Amino acid sequence: MSVIGLFPGSFDPIHNGHVDLVKRSRPLFGELVVAVLNNENKKPTFSLAERIEMLNELFADDPGIRVKSFSGLLVDFARQLGAGYIVRGLRTGTDLDYELPMTLMNRRLEPDVATLFLFPASEYQDLSSSLIKEVFRLGGQPEGLLPELVERRLIERFAGDR
């Protein structure tokens, strides 16, 4: 039976640090599920449907990557999928402070699902979706942070704001 990995996140929007983590973790699993948190009540920049559409487009050439959405507890979703591993990225020590309590709680809730931490490439160590959005919203357009199709949509999204 193939091992299933689960890479969860808000992905509002996905950036190159996330893509790097998908590429790093993909060979470890028979199937990798990229799962978007359904957080519509938090007023995301991109709707759940838009985020899913972008992810599907990005990973269309790999049948071993499935894009899904989830709400509720992550470990319940992992159990439902039969995923043995949750993949998360660590950029800095601050990330670890944020991740550790979630990881330990997830393990308490579901001891059979392990969390695997990976470091993104160092050129992406400073990337966060919220920081990228702030820069683009204010008219900055640094290159190489976003997949092309995401960058296009983000520029479009903020075009009316200025």
Ligand code: PNS
């Ligand atoms: O990319 P993000 O926003 O850092 O992802 C956070 C995410 C989606 C992994 C986290 O918020 C999550 O797992 N939410 C689901 C709700 C849940 O299971 N909460 C309890 C965790 S201990």
